[in-house]
Amino acid sequence: MTDQPSHTSSPWQANARVLALASVVVTTGFGVFFPYVPLMLTDLGVTGHLETWVGVSSGVFFLLSFFLQPVWGQLADHYGKKPMVLRASLGMGVLFCLLPFPRSLPVFLGLFVLLGVTNGFTAAALALVASQAPAGKSGPPMSLVQMGGMAGNALGPLAGAVAVLWIARHQDLFWISGGLALLGGAMILLLVKETPAPREHGPVFNPLSGLGELWRAPGARALFLGQFLWGVVFFGAVPMVSVFTLQLAKDTLAKNTLAREMGSLPAFSGGHDALVDGLAVDTWVGLVVTATTLASAVSAWLWGRLTLPPQRMLALALGLTALTLLPVALAQSPAQLTVARAVYGLAAMGMAVSLVVLMAQRAPQGMTARMMAVGNAFAMLGVGAGPLAGGVIGPLFGLRAFFGLQALALGAMAWWWWRNNRSSTFS
16 A cells, blocks of 8 residues: 555646645635634623633534544545545535524534534645655645645635624624635535555554554654644634733723723623724734734745755744744734734744654655644644633633743743754654
């Protein structure tokens, strides 16, 4: 069994371009609604401890994704990567189209958590590209797909910020998300070609198969830890960044003696259209996340073309990301937070690029998709742990402490990785 078909048997370059474009479309759909989950919860009646509600709902969603990633990875290695990409895109599209309907908090949260079953589009797309690209040439096409995803994550919140000006309820954003996810799935169904490699051992399915071999692969445990931290500090931080934006907006309004325009300010109910430094609160929520992901999309292209070995690139990215989290923790207004998150995004994408390249390089023969899936599972674990941690730390110590602890964790791993890289030791 081989994970690298020849040039004549697989149009891998064309597939990479289609997958990159589909990543823009699908992740735009995800980004349209995700920063606005805190506002949806307030619309449905949450009036206190918003960090905890957001943390639990987002955390359970991504933890479910974590437990299912190895399953999808082995199915991809057995039956082909394309079906798993379709599972993620079309499955999310259907569930997105159901989420505008609930009018009660429990029903909404139940459907929202169920999205975790269909999550994992980026990992599935990267596994398909990695399995088809010739040896030594997987970096540029994989960074192209990642850049497409980051571009979508940048466009999504911006589109959401425009859409909330015209819709009656924040839940209606899911109609846009559903249409885009279904469109991306249709593109993949019609345009992506895959010739599955013959299976050596037949269609035997065991979700734990090969995990020991993956765990013993060179540097695998360190890379999985890096994926976990990436999940915590990047996507796992998004719900708390949105809550932090709301808190800074409240503080800025108070400083500008405009707090009386925000009726039920602590819960941000009925005050989302109040102006803060000339922009509505809804708009600031979208802009802060857009600044991060737009900067990340630009830097993905730059990081993917650095001539540094991926081991050193990861050490550099970890250190820079730790440093850029400090201005985030110290921001005093939504405008300052927007700038700080943009600078952070430029550094953080280096972690994703180098981690993916290293996992592709170190995957055992015939297990590329499972290596990527397990790595993505650890990222999903981090994305789930991030909001849960924020939901605990925020009410007790404030969200500034939450971002500060992230900087400390990344700084510690940067030092550890650099020390081990210099001695050529990976554990």
